[in-house]
Amino acid sequence: xxxxxxxxxxxxxxxxxxxxxxxxxxxxxxxxxxxxxxxxxxxxxxxxxxxxxxxxxxxxxxxxxxxxxxxxxxxxxxxxxxxxxxxxxxxxxxxxxxxxxxxxxxxxxxxxxxxxxxxxxx
Amino acid sequence: xxxxxxxxxxxxxxxxxxxxxxxxxxxxxxxxxxxxxxxxxxxxxxxxxxxxxxxxxxxxxxxxxxxxxxxxxxxxxxxxxxxxxxxxxxxxxxxxxxxxxxxxxxxxxxxxxxxxxxxxxxxxxxxxxxxxxxxxxxxxxxxxxxxxxxxxxxxxxxxxxxxxxxxxxxxxxxxxxxxxxxxxxxxxxxxxxxxxxxxxxxxxxxxxxxxxxxxxxxxxxxxxxxxxxxxxxxxxxxxxxxxxxxxxxxxxxxxxxxxxxxxxxxxxxxxxxxxxxxxxxxxxxxxxxxxxxxxxxxxxxxxxxxxxxxxxxxxxxxxxxxxxxxxxxxxxxxxxxxxxxxxxxxxxxxxxxxxxxxxxxxxxxxxxxxxxxxxxxxxxxxxxxxxxxxxxxxxxxxxx
Amino acid sequence: xxxxxxxxxxxxxxxxxxxxxxxxxxxxxxxxxxxxxxxxxxxxxxxxxxxxxxxxxxxxxxxxxxxxxxxxxxxxxxxxxxxxxxxxxxxxxxxxxxxxxxxxxxxxxxxxxxxxxxxxxxxxxxxxxxxxxxxxxxxxxxxxxxxxxxxxxxxxxxxxxxxxxxxxxxxxxxxxxxxxxxxxxxxxxxxxxxxxxxxxxxxxxxxxxxxxxxxxxxxxxxxxxxxxxxxxxxxxxxxxxxxxxxxxxxxxxxxxxxxxxxxxxxxxxxxxxxxxxxxxxxxxxxxxxxxxxxxxxxxxxxxxx
Numbered sequence: 156x157x158x159x160x161x162x163x164x165x166x167x168x169x170x171x172x173x174x175x176x177x178x179x180x181x182x183x184x185x186x187x188x189x190x191x192x193x194x195x196x197x198x199x200x201x202x203x204x205x206x207x208x209x210x211x212x213x214x215x216x217x218x219x220x221x222x223x224x225x226x227x228x229x230x231x232x233x234x235x236x237x238x239x240x241x242x243x244x245x246x247x248x249x250x251x252x253x254x255x256x257x258x259x260x261x262x263x264x265x266x267x268x269x270x271x272x273x274x275x276x277x
Numbered sequence: 278x279x280x281x282x283x284x285x286x287x288x289x290x291x292x293x294x295x296x297x298x299x300x301x302x303x304x305x306x307x308x309x310x311x312x313x314x315x316x317x318x319x320x321x322x323x324x325x326x327x328x329x330x331x332x333x334x335x336x337x338x339x340x341x342x343x344x345x346x347x348x349x350x351x352x353x354x355x356x357x358x359x360x361x362x363x364x365x366x367x368x369x370x371x372x373x374x375x376x377x378x379x380x381x382x383x384x385x386x387x388x389x390x391x392x393x394x395x396x397x398x399x400x401x402x403x404x405x406x407x408x409x410x411x412x413x414x415x416x417x418x419x420x421x422x423x424x425x426x427x428x429x430x431x432x433x434x435x436x437x438x439x440x441x442x443x444x445x446x447x448x449x450x451x452x453x454x455x456x457x458x459x460x461x462x463x464x465x466x467x468x469x470x471x472x473x474x475x476x477x478x479x480x481x482x483x484x485x486x487x488x489x490x491x492x493x494x495x496x497x498x499x500x501x502x503x504x505x506x507x508x509x510x511x512x513x514x515x516x517x518x519x520x521x522x523x524x525x526x527x528x529x530x531x532x533x534x535x536x537x538x539x540x541x542x543x544x545x546x547x548x549x550x551x552x553x554x555x556x557x558x559x560x561x562x563x564x565x566x567x568x569x570x571x572x573x574x575x576x577x578x579x580x581x582x583x584x585x586x587x588x589x590x591x592x593x594x595x596x597x598x599x600x601x602x603x604x605x606x607x608x609x610x611x612x613x614x615x616x617x618x619x620x621x622x623x624x625x626x627x628x629x630x631x632x633x634x635x636x637x638x639x640x641x642x643x644x645x646x647x648x649x650x651x652x653x654x655x656x657x658x659x660x661x662x663x664x665x666x667x668x669x670x671x672x673x674x675x676x677x
Numbered sequence: 678x679x680x681x682x683x684x685x686x687x688x689x690x691x692x693x694x695x696x697x698x699x700x701x702x703x704x705x706x707x708x709x710x711x712x713x714x715x716x717x718x719x720x721x722x723x724x725x726x727x728x729x730x731x732x733x734x735x736x737x738x739x740x741x742x743x744x745x746x747x748x749x750x751x752x753x754x755x756x757x758x759x760x761x762x763x764x765x766x767x768x769x770x771x772x773x774x775x776x777x778x779x780x781x782x783x784x785x786x787x788x789x790x791x792x793x794x795x796x797x798x799x800x801x802x803x804x805x806x807x808x809x810x811x812x813x814x815x816x817x818x819x820x821x822x823x824x825x826x827x828x829x830x831x832x833x834x835x836x837x838x839x840x841x842x843x844x845x846x847x848x849x850x851x852x853x854x855x856x857x858x859x860x861x862x863x864x865x866x867x868x869x870x871x872x873x874x875x876x877x878x879x880x881x882x883x884x885x886x887x888x889x890x891x892x893x894x895x896x897x898x899x900x901x902x903x904x905x906x907x908x909x910x911x912x913x914x915x916x917x918x919x920x921x922x923x924x925x926x927x928x929x930x931x932x933x934x935x936x937x938x939x940x941x942x943x944x945x946x947x948x949x950x951x952x953x954x955x956x957x958x959x960x961x962x963x964x965x966x967x968x969x970x971x972x973x974x975x976x977x978x979x980x981x982x
Contacts, residue, residue, distance in 0.1 A: 345756025
């Protein structure tokens with residue numbers, strides 16, 4: 156199955172088990188022979204739900220990973236960056252699926268996350 | 278080594294299930310099915326049946342547990358009757374739509390209200406639309422044999438549909454007959470292990486039992502319908518194979534007895550066909566051309582075979598142990614559709630009898646042929662949908 | 678070492694779903710599956726999580742998963758576990774886990790749950806409690822708390838919302854003599870994850886009841902979920918506890934609850950920040966406070982504190 160390009164996910168992000176966008180042609184007379192289908196098959200993004208998006212300040216990020224723990228959608232994930240590298244935060248935002256709920260900002264005790272309106276982003 | 282034993286229908290069913298080697302048995306007791314589940318638990322205890330026996334706390338859970346096991350690719354069995362069948366009705370549709378080849382024994386029993394534990398066929402006939410293959414057995418041998426055939430048909434990858442085997446409550450379930458019990462070797466030769474892609478897989482995980490909206494939903498229904506239609510030929514192939522392994526040949530989706538040149542044919546389901554056959558023989562001995570058509574499979578419905586058996590008759594009657602209130606008996610409805618499709622038109626009567634375990638006698642059946650002859654001659658001697666023991670004139674004196 | 682943010686797997690088994698922004702329930706499923714690993718087999722009844730996670734062709738579980746009939750989560754779990762074991766196909770690290778809502782557990786699903794515990798089937802049952810039938814539009818369940826406005830307990834001039842107390846589901850389950858039961862909150866997610874990890878290592882039936890706020894149904898901002906889920910614990914209207922080996926244990930036993938009703942951590946502050954409790958009078962809030970105190974007296978007695 157082909158995987159569609161995602162956006163916001165760094166090229167060096169670790170390969171993980173995760174549902175992914177697929178581009179398969181679906182033949183109903185094949186798939187409708189049962190209600191059993193390969194796991195983790197996605198066809199749409201959730202990006203369109205957002206009105207604000209999280210932006211992470213790598214210099215303020217302490218790698219406490221609370222945002223990673225509390226994201227309901229699994230759209231803040233670990234970069235596994237070197238902790239002493241202050242140009243890379245410990246986490247990145249998967250902008251294809253982030254809904255902009257803002258929980259990450261609320262749980263961050265280090266003010267490393269700001270919610271920025273979509274309209275202000277390129 | 279095959280053996281012969283004197284068994285009740287419930288016991289014969291349990292032997293058939295044992296030979297089919299289910300992985301999981303989950304069932305809830307209800308009269309008159311209880312002996313099936315009791316015998317199965319004894320077999321598990323003795324080590325004759327190597328299955329997980331789950332003591333579920335309701336019929337709804339019984340079928341859901343079987344379905345959960347089927348999701349793992351396990352062969353599963355459950356059994357119920359009447360109120361229990363209705364309680365799990367939601368799950369019938371669920372299992373059929375999920376294409377799980379679960380086999381269920383149903384002891385045909387009247388449904389409340391009023392309460393009644395005796396045999397009639399309203400329970401399963403009311404649920405024909407839920408996507409299960411439905412067979413109705415004649416006797417205890419067929420009950421045993423049908424357990425093996427049911428798995429073979431249900432699990433066929435072209436079919437992948439759950440299968441309900443119906444035994445008349447008490448008339449079959451609690452009546453004793455000599456039955457041949459095949460050997461496990463024969464059963465294994467006939468019924469291979471269950472293989473399917475419709476199951477969980479740890480190498481390539483799947484999501485099962487999902488929702489499908491308006492864009493796709495109809496395709497699932499279409500595929501399920503087509504698969505059940507395809508069961509017609511698989512049933513015949515399976516009976517052919519069964520005959521080769523066990524030496525007993527079953528007659529296909531219908532059993533036509535002396536119908537070829539019959540003027541009047543009685544159509545029925547289940548054990549009452551045995552008695553009806555005696556009446557046919559008695560009338561034939563007096564030179565009357567009568568026949569009996571026993572429908573063995575109500576789903577898929579054997580339209581062509583029913584029409585072929587009734588072609589040329591002057592009149593036919595359907596004797597069934599159910600009524601669809603405000604309408605007619607369900608078997609009558611299905612048979613009439615078969616004739617309509619074939620372009621045959623002939624007088625007909627619907628004999629609704631045996632409700633709540635009411636006895637049907639040879640004399641009662643004899644009266645049905647008389648009524649058919651009158652109807653064919655243009656005389657209306659009774660209603661078209663006639664209730665035996667209530668408004669059947671040839672049974673005058675039998676009303677309460 | 679106990680599971681934590683650093684050592685939990687990077688895998689995401691519940692992803693791409695259509696839950697509301699800020700959904701507490703989805704966090705429950707996400708973290709539980711991360712702790713349980715790739716060989717977990719999950720079953721979900723009708724409810725929010727199945728509705729948002731399994732709409733063909735958007736299938737949001739990376740592990741083996743199935744939707745069950747509404748009443749049947751526990752029965753299907755039983756069947757899955759029995760089927761895997763009967764065929765010798767159950768990996769050592771396979772947990773058969775159910776995720777059902779408060780309605781699907783304490784109401785329509787209670788019978789099947791009781792049956793599974795009675796049989797001590799080797800399954801983990803997680804109830805994500807958003808305190809109403811949220812998926813169908815916020816109707817009252819038996820876990821809806823006193824005073825909550827729902828679409829079937831509307832707040833008007835006669836009645837101000839739900840008139841019944843939350844059913845004591847945790848104690849009902851414990852009364853079966855279950856090997857392990859626990860309460861949790863998405864506000865203390867690491868505590869929940871450790872309870873899932875503990876449950877994974879126990880044979881027999883395990884049950885975790887986790888409070889999972891629903892911004893849509895509770896009437897709060899979408900980013901309030903975690904804070905509210907902390908406050909419900911800190912003000913004592915929920916509790917973190919375990920039942921294991923026949924004994925109760927309180928994981929958190931505050932010496933004193935916040936008494937200043939204007940402050941975070943007081944019952945009044947917790948109630949007043951949510952739209953669903955808007956109609957409560959001072960007296961009704963006071964009744965809730967007293968109910969909390971009575972509950973804690975009973976819990977402390979159970980836990981032998």
